Amino acid sequence: MIVEALSSELNLKKEIVENVIEMLNEGATVPFIARYRKERTGGLSDEVLRNFYERLIYLTNLQERKAAVIKSIEEQGKLTLELKEAIDNAKTQAEVEDLYRPYKQKKRTRATIAVEKGLESLADILYSGDFKADVRLKAAEFINEEKGVNSEEEAIQGALDIIAEKISDNAEHRKWIRDFVYKNGIVETTGDSDEPTTYEMYYDYKEEVKKMPPHRILAINRGEKDKVISIKVVSDEEKIITYLNNRELKNNTVTDGYVMEAIRDSLKRLIYPSIEREIRSTLTEKGEEGAIKIFKENLKALLMQAPIKGKTVLGFDPGFRTGCKIAVLDETGKILDTHTAYVTSKGKEGLQEEKAKLKELILKHDVDVISLGNGTASRESEEIIAELLKEVKNEIGKEIYYVIVNEAGASVYSASELASKEYPDINVSIRGAISIGRRMQDPMAELVKIDPKSIGVGQYQHDVTPKKLDESLKGVVEDSVNNVGVDLNTATPSLLSYVSGINSTIAQNIVDYRNENGKFSSRKEILKVKRLGPKAYEQCAGFLRVPESKELLDNTSVHPESYDATKKLLELLGYTIDQVNERRIQDIDSKVKEKTIEKLSEGLGIGVPTLLDIIKELKKPGRDPREDMPKPILKSGVIELSDLKPGMVLKGTVRNVADFGAFVDIGVHQDGLVHKSEMRNSFVKHPLDVVKVGDIIDVKILEVDEKRRRIALSMKFGE
Structure with a gap:
């Protein structure tokens, strides 16, 4: 009955439903099934598979409850064929409980x-x-x-x-x-x-x-x-x-x-x-x-934001009384320097001294970008940073930008056991600045360290059943991490634990092995890691990247089980691995068309969906899918709330989306709101149909309420 119900609800063929249930029962993960078993699922996305899994659990629990109710009524000697049929055909838990109600042991009434x-x-x-x-x-x-x-x-x-x-x-x-x-x-x-x-x-x-x-x-x-x-x-x-x-x-x-x-x-x-x-x-x-x-x-949009690579970053965690915490990070996220700047709590003379120290830090490490947290004292800090960067430009001619970063969860992470393990010798307050800096360099790698509920991109998330929220958000993080792939030689245990087939224990074992034996030289080497057996290897291998491997395919999303077929494909099309490495196979589509995808699939013994994925990966080996996402807006000046006038058009970044609209950072301390009625000239059912977190959009100022610090925005132009 479960197969029939899922088939009907999700509009799937019974064969596909049976295949997915079988793979889940065998211990396959949703990311693995979505990416490497498309032939058996008909190409179902990870999102559909997550819904499938949730419904499967519900229907399984419902079936178990039906069996328990039938047994209870039968033991009372009151079960009729008609009643049993009604319980069997019940579609919801409520219907089952309604039918059971007359036979349920009651308190004295x-x-x-x-x-x-x-x-x-x-x-x-x-x-x-x-x-x-x-x-x-x-x-x-x-x-x-x-x-x-x-x-x-x-x-x-x-x-x-x-x-x-x-x-x-x-x-x-x-x-x-x-x-x-x-x-x-x-x-x-x-x-x-x-x-x-x-x-x-x-x-x-x-x-x-x-x-x-x-x-x-x-x-x-x-x-x-x-x-x-x-x-x-x-x-x-x-x-x-x-x-x-x-x-x-x-x-x-x-x-x-x-x-x-x-x-x-x-x-x-x-x-x-x-x-x-x-x-x-x-x-x-x-x-x-x-x-x-x-x-x-x-959360998915936030995790999938484009990283800013190859930049030296100054993480700036603003504050008043205790000062602004500073962490300078090299392009790999390694800590170069730390500092506490009292730029928001000193007089004019003291401020100049503090700015001089900051300037010295920027010049010493050749900082490219400042990542500024959006919490307490952010607006005051932003004004000082903008002035400072103008001075730096005038003095050395170098344009340095800053980015406002959502710092939600940074303090939670700073005081966590994980942060203590990562930075045992660094003060708790400085850890927040490190997190803020790294969030810009690689949002995903940093955000996976934080409980998703603390990231602050939800709507009434604290009013939701914690277990239900945790399970759903964990699924989003898993899908996002596996979609991007993970560098086996640089990934933290936090990041590795979200990879298909790898739990927190195995993730730590991988890092321990790496620390003892040096960098991994191939994907196969992870089989030497304690408690990582053939099944875990099957599930995780395709999502791990080893740039240092002599096997080029180890740095792609091609699964090891398809290596032989991939190399045979290259041979049939007249290519070498070196040509793939040098990205000299851009005419691959015409060669495939000439031989036809169906004949190649048959000859190689792999399905068409898998073959198409391999071809796509060969064109851009090791490509990060986040490269297609919009980059954050780099700023060099400050806009005051008082500068805003109705009718002005500005560029902004979507910070959060709710049922009723989207909150947009337009460069002032207060985010503006685009109500869903102001998103399109036509009806908008839900804001998520139009925008997502991280989108860079053009908005028009409708109204500014300085007293209540509210900004009404519109995405509708030409009216």
Whole structure:
């Protein structure tokens, strides 16, 4: 059933679904399957495979729950073929629990107490619709002072409690009411506070359940958690009552009035509170999924930002009282110098002294770029840096630029155990400057050291279930790292641990081996690493690069299992490895076309998708896919908020994307917001359809609110 469900949901052939499940069960990773098993998956992307894996886990858990429910009902001797079929065909956990509800062991309720008092028979009489006599006379037969039934009224009330619970336990009723409330319900929020809060718009707010966007769901949840607002889900109670009456009443003038009373009680006391909780849970799940989706997209874009290579960088971690921490790094990220500059906390004379020290540092190490963190004192530091760089240009004629870098998570990393291992002899405060500098040199290599939740490119990420967020973000980092590839001889344990087939223990073993034996001379050599066996080698080899290897293919994404086929291909096309190394095979496409890809595939014994990947790699061996991404904007001057005027057009970098729009760094300390309605002349469903983190875009100033430090931007021009 799982195969059929995945095939239907993801619109995949059953054979492909079976192949993917088989490979996952054998221990293959998503990056490996996506990159090196395209023939078996039909070329599914890592993103689709991640969704596949998540749904597979859900459906597997659902199947296990169904089996447990069926076994429990069977042990009670109450399992019918019809019930078993209904459970087997249930599509969601909620449907399974609805069907199980009447058979689930309950805590003592008003209904179970009434059953203990011997009132179940009276309930059956009233509920059947066949009774035509005097109800009160019949109820009198159930008076039993020993059992606590002292009057006809108490007997009838107990019977109605039993009927109310039976109605509440009806799976069909619950499904209909749940769907009705979701489609027609209204979320109402109320609040009252004399103090200004971020939740003011929700003090008297209403919105349709089905239309509520993810960010608003998480916002009201947080407001409720902070005890600032109250939330309830309201719906048309009379329509639900009408639905229940039509299905529960038996056209019996004697008993229908009693059953109607039980229906209203059941809805108000049992069904609706439960359904409201389920709707809230469904909304929260929707909110979390939306937040996770945005965080994943933003994180991927951040990780895949183009590195700035071959530059000596000065990492600048701004601060006030304790000074600005400085770390100078060579083009490989090696620390050349460190310093603490008190440029934001001294008077005019002291500032000149501090600037002179900075200038000396820049000239001594021939710094090319300054990487400035965007945290506290960033704006004040930026002004001083801009002045300093002008002076340097005037004195030596060299143009030095600076880049504003998102420093989120730098302090978390600085105090981490990992940072202590990397820089045991360097002060915690300086480690942040090193991280800020390296983030510009190679964003991915540095950001993988930090818990993704701390990177600060999400939307309400702290309101999302931690386990769910962690698993999703780990998948993004894995896919990004494996997409780029990792230099086996320079990678840190943090980076290596995200490579397909390599866990944190093996990653550390690789580095230990490298430290003891020197650089790896080939991919095969990693088989000598402790605990790295043939299966791990199969999974990781294609994602590791060894520039020092005599085997050129060791520095490409061609998997070792395809080396023989690759060399045979070059021979068939009349090329040598040296020509590949010197990038002198640019006419390869015409030669392949001449022989046809299908005949080459058949002759080499490899699939067409794999062959196409090999050809693409041979054209640019060892190419970093991040080279195609936009480079960060290099700045040399400062723009003040007061300089901005409506109508101005500026270039900016997208820093974060949310459901409602994108935050853009336009060169002032405060990011501006492009609301999604200002992204295109046509309707924009979601900002991620238009922009992603790291994009360089042109924006027009719409409005500047200096008091609230808000900048409204537009991407629409010519209107």
